[in-house]
Amino acid sequence: MTGLFEGKAALITGAGSGMGRAITLRLVGQGASVLALDIDADRLVETKALAAKALETETIETEALETARVAGTVxxxxxxxxxxxxxxxxVAACVAEFGKLDVLGNVAGIYLAEHTTKVTVEQYRRVMAVNLDACFFLAQAAIPYLLETGGNIVNIASNAGLQGVPYSAAYSMSKGGVVALTRSLAVEFLKTPLRVNAIAPAGTNTNIATSGSFPSGMDPDLARRMAGLRGLAEPEEIAALFSFLASADARSVTGAVYTVDNGLTVS
Incomplete structure (x- = not known):
């Protein structure tokens, strides 16, 4: 267990599963105090239990090695x-509990695969609200506190926001908006210590990738564009990059969009 985030406070959305859970566990393991946010209360309980178990294991290991223990909280x-x-x-709850905010992780997201002509207004609005609007409003609320701590924002975008993806117009729009939001905020606050970056994964081994449904009658040739040649990434890989971008090790990195897609975007 390292103390990369010792004394730091983070707010992570979508923390009940997938990338959000992996990021939460990694930051807690590196000493952060994390407020884990999710719409699913049961999954949040699971995340908290996993964090407690990981910290208990680390305690035993560090005691055996007689090394200093840096424990985070969730x-x-x-x-x-x-x-x-x-x-x-x-955001207010996070600051009230931990006294500050150093890292905002906009991770929560939903995927919609459908023929564009069949997407309902309700489906469209929901995708945009969760994937894009939430990033804006969380950032808006968090920025005053992040300016006080010299903190940063890491948004989870998608390779779908960087290249054309069939049957995903609403989703691609929302993630393209996340990319634009990231760059815009980075420039707006360029003369402050605040940093804003994004990660753009492709297929990742999460609930979205393993249980998502696709529209009937889709063109298989077009659908192949959605799959890379090297398979899925793991949530822990996204968490590792998130940890770097949110840490002082990346103090010169802002306005960047990192792809984690096994070469899909460039192929």
Missing amino acids: SVRQADVSDPGACAEA
Whole structure:
């Protein structure tokens, strides 16, 4: 266990599963105090239990090696990030509990695969609200606190926001917006210590990738564009990059969009 985030406070959305859970566990293991946010309360309980188990294991190992133990903490909060009010309340709750905010991780997201002509207004609005609007409103609420701590924001975008992906127009729009938001905020606060970066994964071994459904009648030749030649990434790989970008090791990195897609975007 390292103390890369010792004394730091982080707010991570989508922390009940997948990338959000992996990021939460990694930051806690590196000494951070994390407020884990998700719409699914049961999954948050699982995340907290996994964090406690990991910390207990690390305690035993570090005691055996007679080395210093740096332990993080995790608190959980159920919230729907599509609600701007819930976003502001979550930031306030994080600061109230930990006294500050150093890292905002906009990880929560939903995927929609459908023929564009069949996407309903409700489906479109939900995708945009969770994937893009939440990033904006969480950042808006968090920035005053991040400016105080010289903190940073890491957004989870997608390779779908960088290249054309069939049957994913709404999703691609939302993630392209995350990329634009990242770059815009990075420039707006370029003369401050605040940094804003994004990670753009492709297929990753999460609930979205393993249980998602695809529209009937889709063209298999076009669908092949969605799959890389080297398979899926693991959530822990995204968490490792997130940890770097959110840490002082990346103090010169802002406005960057890192692809983690096994070469899919460039192929």
